[in-house]
Amino acid sequence: xxxxxxRGVTRADRMRDGIAVAILVGAASLYAYAYLGMQRLAAxxxxxxxxxxxxxxTYEHLWQLSRIGRVMIFVGxxxxxxxxLMHARRPPRS
Numbered sequence: 001x002x003x004x005x006x007r008g009v010t011r012a013d014r015m016r017d018g019i020a021v022a023i024l025v026g027a028a029s030l031y032a033y034a035y036l037g038m039q040r041l042a043a044x045x046x047x048x049x050x051x052x053x054x055x056x057x058t059y060e061h062l063w064q065l066s067r068i069g070r071v072m073i074f075v076g077x078x079x080x081x082x083x084x085l086m087h088a089r090r091p092p093r094s
Contacts, residue, residue: 008093016083024076031069037062 041055041062 009087013083013087016079016086020076020079020083023072023079027069027072027076029069030072031066034062034066034069038066 038059041059046052046055
């Protein structure tokens with residue numbers, strides 16, 4: 001049985017890995033931004049009807065961003081798995 005070092009790493013491998021990491025970092029940043037925004041809204045309740053509506057709309061926006069972040073994390077994990085599988089299935093160098 002051969003190890004991964006026998007297969008070598010190509011430029012395409014590095015690109016796939018870089019894209020997967022970029023997706024994961026972007027997704028985690030987006031989710032963290034939404035989470036912290038929701039925490040800020042919860043920490044500062046308002047009494048005015050107009051401000052309540054504005055806070056509700058802000059919350060809805062942040063909730064959508066958190067959903068997008070979760071989907072992007074899922075896509076990033078799939079990209080990592082696909083990259084690993086492509087590398088593992090490559091025949092060893094002679």
